[in-house]
Amino acid sequence: MIEVGKIRKGMPLIIEEEIYIVTEANKHSMGRGDGIIRTRMKNLKTGLVRQFTFQASEKVEEAALSFRHVQYLYSEDELFHFMDLETYEQYTIGVDEMGDALDYIKENEEVDLQFHEDRPIGVILPNTVVLKVTDTAPAYKGDTVSGSGKPAVLETGLKVSVPFFVENGELIRVDTRTGEYIERA
Numbered sequence: 305m306i307e308v309g310k311i312r313k314g315m316p317l318i319i320e321e322e323i324y325i326v327t328e329a330n331k332h333s334m335g336r337g338d339g340i341i342r343t344r345m346k347n348l349k350t351g352l353v354r355q356f357t358f359q360a361s362e363k364v365e366e367a368a369l370s371f372r373h374v375q376y377l378y379s380e381d382e383l384f385h386f387m388d389l390e391t392y393e394q395y396t397i398g399v400d401e402m403g404d405a406l407d408y409i410k411e412n413e414e415v416d417l418q419f420h421e422d423r424p425i426g427v428i429l430p431n432t433v434v435l436k437v438t439d440t441a442p443a444y445k446g447d448t449v450s451g452s453g454k455p456a457v458l459e460t461g462l463k464v465s466v467p468f469f470v471e472n473g474e475l476i477r478v479d480t481r482t483g484e485y486i487e488r489a
Contacts, residue, residue: 306366308341308358316348316367316420319356323348323367323420331360348418348426351403370419371428376409386417386424395424402426407462408433408480429480434489435459436475443468453485 311317315326324345333339338360346353358364374386374395382399395417399406405427409415416428440456453465456476464478466485475489 305363307360308362308364309360311341311343311358311364316369317345318365318367319345323369323425324354327353349400367420369425371416372419374415374417376411376413376415378411386415389414397424397427404480404483405429407460407483408435408478410435410460431481432477432479432486434475434477435462437466437470437472440466440470440472443471456485 309331311326311329313326313329317324317326324347326343326345328344330342331339332342341358341360343356343358344353345356373389375389377385377387377394379385383396384398384402386395386397387393388395397417401424402409403426405415408429409427413433415430417424418426418428435458437456438459441454453467454470455463456466456470457463458476458478462478462483464476464483464485466476470476470485470488477486477489478484479486
């Protein structure tokens with residue numbers, strides 16, 4: 305247990321038997337008595353962001369998380385199978401734990417799995433991934449005048465806006481934090 309005054313951005317906490325990552329923590333002093341700490345936290349399982357307010361005298365439980373470098377093997381139904389690259393042990397997680405990773409991960413790709421008490425709870429993606437464009441409109445002469453771009457579907461099913469010069473079959477780099485096109489790969 306830690307005092308809420310020591311909460312910092314990025315800390316994993318257990319609240320209401322769920323694991324949250326602190327995305328924002330602000331301390332507010334009251335005229336008299338204890339201050340309050342207002343936080344915004346992201347639920348690791350559902351991805352939902354909630355606000356919590358604590359009295360300065362309260363204590364919260366810090367979650368002990370570990371990471372393992374794994375390779376994504378395959379999926380069946382709504383289960384996703386990974387293999388630890390050091391021990392060759394296999395782990396299975398559900399679609400809820402995958403979260404946004406579904407849009408960015410391909411078979412045989414290496415990622416980090418996040419664990420709490422030896423149970424996989426989520427996938428940590430790299431900041432950028434390279435994906436193949438499978439469907440986009442052809443480029444026409446003069447399209448570059450407007451700078452907005454065109455929609456494209458990538459090999460994982462993710463839809464992004466790409467510049468007009470990008471064509472079907474090209475590899476592009478996508479930011480996993482924002483879901484936006486960065487550059488050709």
